[in-house]
Amino acid sequence: MKDNDSIENRNNDDKLYKAYITNTKEEMDSSFSISVEEQRQIVARGRTAARITNVMISVAILLLILPVMTLLSYLYYAIGGRADHLIEVTSKTIYVTEPNISIEEMEIEDDIGFFSMNIFFDVYKRIGKQDYKAGDYDIYFALDQPAFPKKNMVLERPLPENPTGETENMLHPKANIPFSVSGEWNMLKGLPNGTVAEVYLSFSNLMDPEEIEEFLPTETEVQWLAVHTGLEAKQTDGEGIPIAPIGYPAQIDTTTWSPFNGRDQTNQEVFMDILALLEENEIVSEKVARAKSLDMTKRLAFLKANGIEVYGAVVTGPTPELRKLEQIEEIRAMKVGEVKLWNWK
Amino acid sequence: MELEITRVKRKLQTATGFVSFLGGIMALAGLNASMLIETDVFPDTMLVKLPLLGLFLGVFGLVTRNRSRMYAWWGIGLNLFILVFTFMMFGLSWTINAKP
Numbered sequence: 001m002k003d004n005d006s007i008e009n010r011n012n013d014d015k016l017y018k019a020y021i022t023n024t025k026e027e028m029d030s031s032f033s034i035s036v037e038e039q040r041q042i043v044a045r046g047r048t049a050a051r052i053t054n055v056m057i058s059v060a061i062l063l064l065i066l067p068v069m070t071l072l073s074y075l076y077y078a079i080g081g082r083a084d085h086l087i088e089v090t091s092k093t094i095y096v097t098e099p100n101i102s103i104e105e106m107e108i109e110d111d112i113g114f115f116s117m118n119i120f121f122d123v124y125k126r127i128g129k130q131d132y133k134a135g136d137y138d139i140y141f142a143l144d145q146p147a148f149p150k151k152n153m154v155l156e157r158p159l160p161e162n163p164t165g166e167t168e169n170m171l172h173p174k175a176n177i178p179f180s181v182s183g184e185w186n187m188l189k190g191l192p193n194g195t196v197a198e199v200y201l202s203f204s205n206l207m208d209p210e211e212i213e214e215f216l217p218t219e220t221e222v223q224w225l226a227v228h229t230g231l232e233a234k235q236t237d238g239e240g241i242p243i244a245p246i247g248y249p250a251q252i253d254t255t256t257w258s259p260f261n262g263r264d265q266t267n268q269e270v271f272m273d274i275l276a277l278l279e280e281n282e283i284v285s286e287k288v289a290r291a292k293s294l295d296m297t298k299r300l301a302f303l304k305a306n307g308i309e310v311y312g313a314v315v316t317g318p319t320p321e322l323r324k325l326e327q328i329e330e331i332r333a334m335k336v337g338e339v340k341l342w343n344w345k
Numbered sequence: 346m347e348l349e350i351t352r353v354k355r356k357l358q359t360a361t362g363f364v365s366f367l368g369g370i371m372a373l374a375g376l377n378a379s380m381l382i383e384t385d386v387f388p389d390t391m392l393v394k395l396p397l398l399g400l401f402l403g404v405f406g407l408v409t410r411n412r413s414r415m416y417a418w419w420g421i422g423l424n425l426f427i428l429v430f431t432f433m434m435f436g437l438s439w440t441i442n443a444k445p
Binding site for chain 2 (some may be wrong): 055056059060063064066067070072074075077078081083084087105108109110112117225
């Protein structure tokens, strides 16, 4: 009996529902006042509006890529002074690894791209009493990783890009001299008297930096001192990779921004500070320096234990004065560097 | 159903919002162009005047009651971004490799 009741109830519900639906449909048909054509127009208008919105948003997003990336790149290099730090390591590496080369810190240019940076600067050599442009550097950094510098040197006798013992100009007393010393003296003798020149000297013994001035002719000027760091006799690091001299400028550079401006620290102290900086940033400094191994940890430890002794120097002055160096017994070898017209006084 | 259709009509974007968004896109395109051709000095019109105008129009576009404000928000966003970008780039360029 119960089953019959429930079937009847359901049939009633169905009827009610159908009636309601039919009623609603009729109401809709009567009240729906928009024609099919109008509906089509509305859809078309909506589609066009949606298309324009899509295009505009897509274009906006595409156009945002470049500025956002650029902004992020600038933020990367600005936060914590990353770019300045890379520039500092680069310039200081050059001071201590390139004999008689200086940089105008104020003229270092930077160009920041997509998460990369190029720095450009000129390097100078002091020959006689004047600084001459020795070339320019262009160094690319991908984030903080440097590539090998693109150098454009304008020197008559540039130093080799891949230094080895055979190409060295300044040599430790225990290292073999790979060039003809008499040939170099003859070259100096063949130069006109009205010129100034730069020569690389190698000494017979290790000596204190102050001792050098005592035996050099007065009309000459020491520009750069090659420092004994324990590796120069062998001319390779612990793994057999060739090394190049490291040293520091002998004269005080009065340019305000030069690290060797002699205000608070002597050049020797600045040199030791720079080596400590390069030790912390060896990846950058080894890319910038010509020698592909600096082995700074070992060299710095040696210098701290033994103090600064020099085995070579870059000296500049009038050619006739430089010829007098041949008579000095402390000088074991000499190699001529750059020569320029008279500018001594 | 009548109500539905009216709502569709009201959903159309505001004219000021649209102009603001369009102005933002144009300023952004100018910014991209000047960055790609690597001119050091970005044109002032693209970087300050146009975004300022766009920002003003965008804010104006927000005031409307019944229409959609999406374009206005985009316009404000883009124009504000360009202004912030310009300001920050000047600031950051000064910080990096600063020279007195």
